[in-house]
Amino acid sequence: MAVDENYGLLPTDCENAVLVGRVWDDAVGGPTPVAIRNSEMVNLSHLAPTMSEILENCSATEILSANGPILGSVRDIEGGAVRVLAPVDLQCIKACGVTFAVSALERVIEERAMGDPGASREIRKELEALIGGELRTVKAGSEAALCLKERLQIDGYWSQYLEVAIGPDAEVFTKAPCLAAVGWGEEVGVRADSNWNNPEPEVVLICDSRANILGATLGNDVNLRDFEGRSALLLGKAKDNNASCAIGPFIRLFDDQFTLDDVRDADVTLEVVGEDGFRLCETVSMREITRDPKDLVAQTCSGDHHYPDGFALFLGTLFAPVQDRDVRGQGFTHHLGDEVQIRSPRLGTLRNRVNHSHLTPPWTFGLAALMRNLANRGLL
Structure with missing residues (x-):
């Protein structure tokens, strides 16, 4: 079964977006930084050889005005003719x-279930009822977070995951x-x-x-x-x-x-x-x-x-x-x-x-x- 094809590769407002990335260039046997302009991939290697250096030293204006060779179009990517790399290198x-309440709860569930998915369902119900609401509203590192921590420690529900979820660090x-x-x-x-x-x-x-x-x-x-x-x-x-x-x-x-x-x-x-x-x-x-x-x-x-x-x-x-x-x-x-x-x-x-x-x-x-x-x- 294929995932819905109606969702495109690029942002919905791509005509107003400054987009940069990396593709594998078969002609040189290596990665090349590119900008997306009018759905075409413009080679940026004349600005700098790596994405790290381009982002460190070049402004969005310089990237938009770069006149490098065209390496293909977005359609070539979706058709498999061009391989897109992760857009970071160095x-x-x-x-x-x-950093989200739902992930904090799930990490505590994993911990209390000791990695056993079969034990997760009942633990999830228990923790959601106990602290789910408070986790969604408390500000990390606040006085309210400290009070919640003290209560959960007393009740035996404190966790290293809650420490990083609502603590200062x-x-x-x-x-x-x-x-x-x-x-x-x-x-x-x-x-x-x-x-x-x-x-x-x-x-x-x-x-x-x-x-x-x-x-x-x-x-x-x-x-x-x-x-x-x-x-x-x-x-x-x-x-x-x-x-x-x-x-x-x-x-x-x-x-x-x-x-x-x-x-x-x-x-x-x-x-x-x-x-x-x-x-x-x-x-x-x-x-x-x-x-x-x-x-x-x-x-x-x-x-x-x-x-x-x-x-x-x-x-x-x-x-x-x-x-x-x-x-x-x-x-x-x-x-x-x-x-x-x-x-x-x-x-x-x-x-x-x-x-x-x-x-x-x-x-x-x-x-x-x-x-x-x-x-x-x-x-x-």
Whole structure:
């Protein structure tokens, strides 16, 4: 079954959007930064060889006026003639966790269920009744949050996940190595030894080395709920696997038409369609985030953390799919072949298909390969 084709790759107002990204250029055997102009992909490598440097040194005006060769059209992407890469390269890929009440509840459920999906249903009912309402209204780090923490500690319901959900310090972790993220149309991976996992659709901010927020895109922070539920110390295995990070399709740079306020107000839709006929579709709002995006950026890049090539920051998932799929009461988990679409009107659509991590195309083009390729092309 195919996912609804009526949702396009580009933002609904793409004619007013400054869009940049990366494609694989067969002619040079490597990645090339591009801008989308009139649905055509304009080569930007004459401005700088990497997306990191372009975003660090070039203004939106320079990008819009760039006169590089045309590498194809968006129609070529959708037809499979052009391979779209994740729109970041040298940037560090960071991610925030439990920044929405629903994800905070689900992380606590995983913890109390110790990674067992069969135990999640009753725990979910109990926690929703106990703290669901308060989590949706309390401001992280506030006096009210401190009072809620003290009460839950007394009642035996406190959790390390609630600490980062409503405490003063956000959870920020490294999601994937540089160049490891996959782009639009590529496979995303879950480990074969996981039996409880899900997509995590997120808005991703793109920042330069000075922590200036330059724009936004979409991402899938694929997660293994059973691994992290057994122990938070398994976060690396739950989060960082082959093809477990998808970003794209393109970065929309901020300008007069699109600002951080549009990110704060964005609606994001998750759609999963399985080869078994299963279908899940939900839409939620970034307005439900418990920490402001600027605060999350400030907690990521400060005097204690520097990112000289910039960074991409996942803002946390708005979703925790719980719709039963295989066994009543055990909620959602991926099947191989699931097609996942993450879309937002002002950012476009990120589409990927699920496979086991060890079966996804091997990641072999790392930093050394990139430097050799750029040197051979005379771009360094």
